[in-house]
Amino acid sequence: xxxxxxxxxxxxxxxxxxxxxxxxxxxxxxxxxxxxxxxxxxxxxxxxxxxxxxxxxxxxxxxxxxxxxxxxxxxxxxxxxxxxxxxxxxxxxxxxxxxxxxxxxxxxxxxxxxxxxxxxxxxxxxxxxxxxxxxxxxxxxxxxxxxxxxxxxxxxxxxxxxxxxxxxxxxxxxxxxxxxxxxxxxxxxxxxxxxxxxxxxxxxxxxxxxxxxxxxxxxxxxxxxxxxxxxxxxxxxxxxxxxxxxxxxxxxxxxxxxxxxxxxxxxxxxxxxxxxxxxxxxxxxxxxxxxxxxxxxxxxxxxxxxxxxxxxxxxxxxxxxxxxxxxxxxxxxxxxxxxxxxxxxxxxxxxxxxxxxxxxxxxxxxxxxxxxxxxxxxxxxxxxxxxxxxxxxxxxxxxxxxxxxxxx
Amino acid sequence: xxxxxxxxxxxxxxxxxxxxxxxxxxxxxxxxxxxxxxxxxxxxxxxxxxxxxxxxxxxxxxxxxxxxxxxxxxxxxxxxxxxxxxxxxxxxxxxxxxxxxxxxxxxxxxxxxxxxxxxxxxxxxxxxxxxxxxxxxxxxxxxxxxxxxxxxxxxxxxxxxxxxxxxxxxxxxxxxxxxxxxxxxxxxxxxxxxxxxxxxxxxxxxxxxxxxxxxxxxxxxxxxxxxxxxxxxxxxxxxxxxxxxxxxxxxxxxxxxxxxxxxxxxxxxxxxxxxxxxxxxxxxxxxxxxxxxxxxxxxxxxxxxxxxxxxxxxxxxxxxxxxxxxxxxxxxxxxxxxxxxxxxxxxxxxxxxxxxxxxxxxxxxxxxxxxxxxxxxxxxxxxxxxxxxxxxxxxxxxxxxxxxxxxx
Numbered sequence: 001x002x003x004x005x006x007x008x009x010x011x012x013x014x015x016x017x018x019x020x021x022x023x024x025x026x027x028x029x030x031x032x033x034x035x036x037x038x039x040x041x042x043x044x045x046x047x048x049x050x051x052x053x054x055x056x057x058x059x060x061x062x063x064x065x066x067x068x069x070x071x072x073x074x075x076x077x078x079x080x081x082x083x084x085x086x087x088x089x090x091x092x093x094x095x096x097x098x099x100x101x102x103x104x105x106x107x108x109x110x111x112x113x114x115x116x117x118x119x120x121x122x123x124x125x126x127x128x129x130x131x132x133x134x135x136x137x138x139x140x141x142x143x144x145x146x147x148x149x150x151x152x153x154x155x156x157x158x159x160x161x162x163x164x165x166x167x168x169x170x171x172x173x174x175x176x177x178x179x180x181x182x183x184x185x186x187x188x189x190x191x192x193x194x195x196x197x198x199x200x201x202x203x204x205x206x207x208x209x210x211x212x213x214x215x216x217x218x219x220x221x222x223x224x225x226x227x228x229x230x231x232x233x234x235x236x237x238x239x240x241x242x243x244x245x246x247x248x249x250x251x252x253x254x255x256x257x258x259x260x261x262x263x264x265x266x267x268x269x270x271x272x273x274x275x276x277x278x279x280x281x282x283x284x285x286x287x288x289x290x291x292x293x294x295x296x297x298x299x300x301x302x303x304x305x306x307x308x309x310x311x312x313x314x315x316x317x318x319x320x321x322x323x324x325x326x327x328x329x330x331x332x333x334x335x336x337x338x339x340x341x342x343x344x345x346x347x348x349x350x351x352x353x354x355x356x357x358x359x360x361x362x363x364x365x366x367x368x369x370x371x372x373x374x375x376x377x378x379x380x381x382x383x384x385x386x387x388x389x390x391x392x393x394x395x396x397x398x399x400x401x402x403x404x405x406x407x408x
Numbered sequence: 409x410x411x412x413x414x415x416x417x418x419x420x421x422x423x424x425x426x427x428x429x430x431x432x433x434x435x436x437x438x439x440x441x442x443x444x445x446x447x448x449x450x451x452x453x454x455x456x457x458x459x460x461x462x463x464x465x466x467x468x469x470x471x472x473x474x475x476x477x478x479x480x481x482x483x484x485x486x487x488x489x490x491x492x493x494x495x496x497x498x499x500x501x502x503x504x505x506x507x508x509x510x511x512x513x514x515x516x517x518x519x520x521x522x523x524x525x526x527x528x529x530x531x532x533x534x535x536x537x538x539x540x541x542x543x544x545x546x547x548x549x550x551x552x553x554x555x556x557x558x559x560x561x562x563x564x565x566x567x568x569x570x571x572x573x574x575x576x577x578x579x580x581x582x583x584x585x586x587x588x589x590x591x592x593x594x595x596x597x598x599x600x601x602x603x604x605x606x607x608x609x610x611x612x613x614x615x616x617x618x619x620x621x622x623x624x625x626x627x628x629x630x631x632x633x634x635x636x637x638x639x640x641x642x643x644x645x646x647x648x649x650x651x652x653x654x655x656x657x658x659x660x661x662x663x664x665x666x667x668x669x670x671x672x673x674x675x676x677x678x679x680x681x682x683x684x685x686x687x688x689x690x691x692x693x694x695x696x697x698x699x700x701x702x703x704x705x706x707x708x709x710x711x712x713x714x715x716x717x718x719x720x721x722x723x724x725x726x727x728x729x730x731x732x733x734x735x736x737x738x739x740x741x742x743x744x745x746x747x748x749x750x751x752x753x754x755x756x757x758x759x760x761x762x763x764x765x766x767x768x769x770x771x772x773x774x775x776x777x778x779x780x781x782x783x784x785x786x787x788x789x790x791x792x793x794x795x796x797x798x799x800x801x802x803x804x805x806x807x808x809x810x811x812x813x814x815x816x
Contacts, residue, residue: 002586002619003528004677004685008693018696043479053472056705057465063664064461070663071451106514106665106700113698117549120411137697141525178410211410255478255704256471257514269412277412285416288426289545290521292514296663297464298703 007143010154016133016378017041023362024372031370037397037404040372042187042347042390044252045397046320049313051304052251059300070296075288077104077260081299084306085260089245095232101264101280103287104302106257106294108217108246112181113138114290115213115242115261118282119179119269126158126177128170130188130379130386132215135181152381161382162189168340168349169197172204180205182231183215185222188379188388189349190325190341192227198234205240211267211279212241217259220250220318222344238264242279249346249392251305251314258294258302321346324398325391331402332389346391349376361387369404415551418562424541424786425449428770435774445805445812448780450595450755450798452660453805454728456709457721460659463712467705478704483696485512485668489707492714493668497653503640509672509688511695512710514702516625516654516667521546522698523621523650523669526690527587527677534566534585536578538596538787538794540623543589560789569790570597576748576757577605580612588613590639591623593630596787596796597757598733598749600635606642613648619675619687620649625667628658628726630752646672650687657754657800659713659722666702666710729754732806733799739810754799757784769795777812 020040028036048056062068076082082102090097105111112134116125125139136154139145146155153159158177160170168191173180182201184193193201205212212231219229231237243262247253263280270276294302304310325342333339338351352361358375365371365387376386393401428448436444456464470476484490490510498505513519520542524533533547544562547553554563561567566585568578576599581588590609592601601609613620620639627637639645651670655661671688678684702710712718733750741747746759760769766783773779773795784794801809 001617001676001678001684003531004679004687004690005526005528006679008526008690009679009685011693041480045477045479047473047477048468048471050472053468056468056471060456060461060464060468060705060709063456063464064458065455069453069455069660071453071660072449072662106703109700110698118413118416120413121551123411134697141694141697143529209409252477252479254480255701257700257703268409270409271412271414271417276409277417279412282412282416285419286549289542289549290518292517292665293663295514295665295703295706297468297705301468 005141007141010140010145010147011137012148016374019378020372020374024366027366034370036366036370036372037393037401038372039389039393039398039401040374042374042392043254044249044392045394046252046317048252048256048301049310049317051307051310051313052301055304056297056301059297063296073293073296073299075291075293076100076284077102077294078296078299081303084303088306090230090232093230093233095230097232097262097264100284102260102262103283104258104260104294104299105291106259108215108244108248108259109134111244111259111261112213112215114286115283116142116144116179117286118279123178124156124158124176126160126173126180128162128182128186129153129159129381130162130376130383131181132183132187133379135213159380162191163382169193176208177210179213180210181213181215183217185218185345186341186347187218188347188374188376188383190343190345190347192222192224192344195226195228195234198228198231202231202234202237202240206236210240211269213244214241215244217244217246218249218345219245221322221346223322224344227344232262232264238266240267242267247302247305250318251302252317253302256298256301258298320395321391324393324395327398328389328391328402332405335406342391348389348391350387350389352385352387355385358384358387364408365405368408369401371401371404413549415549418548418553418555419545420556424782427786428780428782431770432774432780442778444778444780445801445809446780447797447801447806447809448782450782450800451662452657452800453802454660454725456660456664457718457725459712459715459718459721460709464705464709467708471704481701481704481707483699483701484508484692485510485702486704486707489711492711496714498638498640501638501641503638505640505670505672508692510668510670511691512666512668512702512707513699514665514667516623516652516656517542519652519667519669520621520623522694523691524550524552524587525694526687531586532564532566532584534568534581534588536590536594537561537567537569537789538784538791539589540591540595541787567788570599571790577601584616585618587621588618589621589623591625593626593753594749595626596755596782596784596791598751598753598755600630600632600752603634603636603641606636606639610639610642610645610648614644618648619677621652622649623652625652625654626657626753627653628722629730629754631730632752635752640670640672646674648675650675655710655713658726659710660725661710664706664709666706728803729799732801732803735806736797736799736810740813743814750799756797756799758795758797760793760795763793766792766795772816773813776816777809779809779812
């Protein structure tokens, strides 16, 4: 009988969100009359904006014509989209990125999960605790970790706690780490990194010979103009960092699927013999061998995000969500909850009341107020006693949720 | 400096199709006046049929409405699509498959490349030679192979030659192999496996304790009703096989991206301690952790493939391509070329004239007739001296191509 990849057996329980789905389904099956408000999984709720819909409708129609049909596109993404990305997200912010440094994909979850493949299997990763589980789980699956220890940490991962004590700003890894995952604006804490702090990270990576995997999927929610949107706004970052971006939260693409990563050609790794190899070339090989490009219709939709009208329309959606964040922050703050994040990010990180465990508070909120949030402990042991609320709900749901929570 | 995954350095040159692209570009840059006919990469040329376009247009519009917006869908795919797949592709052919045995993805290239992750790293793979390069390259990247040897084979892969001598019907692996990749109708040879032969494969897998990865991306081109479209039409196949299916060639989705794999719950692997684990559960964990579902708009398009009108429309496209295959077979056959395949598959496999090497014939066809095909040697050493032509061209191009080749 064929042997399985036993690293999968090291994984703790189900992936966080399916587990939430399971509990919510069990509750709603038993309480069909109750209306559940979901502020959990971080899914957007506003429809695609007209510019995007129109572009997708036109593209779908084009696909039905002999002259407009598109078969296999470039695996890396169409130039029409890549050039808009570069112009809008980088050139305008003073960052020079070339076309072959951008790889369009069907989602940041995929990119963040697949990127580890181009690194040596014995490289050591460092993650913030709490953290987006995909960074950790995909390295467990690949075999870069040991088993989970009593503390809830995997052996052979360097954890950098982000706690109230350090204002959720993790310290540099205490042991040598080859690959450092950072996410700003942060999921789940909703905190951001100042330009100074990011510069310290880049300097640290240069000094320690590490690579930073910088997930900026939430950059469009940054309100403070002094906060960098891209790590490449920091001098020297191109030699040490890969950046992840997504249309999911920026433009409501969670069900439409488009994202991209940037791998500057300056970013090098080495072989066991000391030869230097560009990670861009390795990723290009992976991307062309294991991926076949994003749907043409989707890429045309993504392109529309960068039109003047598209920017205006998605800007309004982002303002709507950030107003939700403000309402949650202020509403729950006024009820005595201790609140973090939500100023430059669509996530609010709150301390559970009465020292409840995260899943206890999850069950309480679900059963008493029919609200679904995300247990902080699902993001790592340092998230125990915390809870994530998303600002992606509909306004009326957000208002009801605040009212219901205040009543508990 | 962070260490790279050195397995990538074992990979031979570029992936086949980018290399073809490079040569074609070089030629067309130097000969801008010549019209090139592409029968190489196997991309379809007919536009999406009206049923699919209409479904995608409606879905895109729906995504712009508050009531019709779809955010994150189930990673595994929407039930509306999975149930149609099961009914049409399995139930109607007497095969019982349940909803949680089907996983919708964005392409068979991705599925065929990713599937190896759920197997032990020390499992040994067997492939046909010639073979779709993705099966091999993704295992090289993962570290299951040694270097390429003088014969052009990777060490630690079991190769099963498909040659004129065995009528392109490979023998069972001569050494123990844990995972056997089979593709029927075959890419690149265009040959099919009879029900008897498939039953022998299933029996072999049972006896040897191997798993068959069965790629049936081209099943819709089977004309002979006695040839199985699914390996599950064979008794006992569910305990030994995973099946790959795609909308790419069936419905012109090469630029729209939708495929699926079937992993029956009966299919088990074992741990080093001998514990049995279902591969379905491992893939489910991978799929939910590293993938975020296929675009809603795309899935609605794929659903339309199964409507009565959709079936009629794609049936006409398949007939069109199979008529191309007939024209190529007969046209080149009449000119003295030795031809294989193309009866139940969209690929024609031909012996190069004058004992030319595959790439020599590629360059000759390109420079003398401005026709792009695929060198057989790109699929493995046993493909040397052969050449693949695709039947996916437009009729006028196919007719011109035949005429141009006849003139050489």
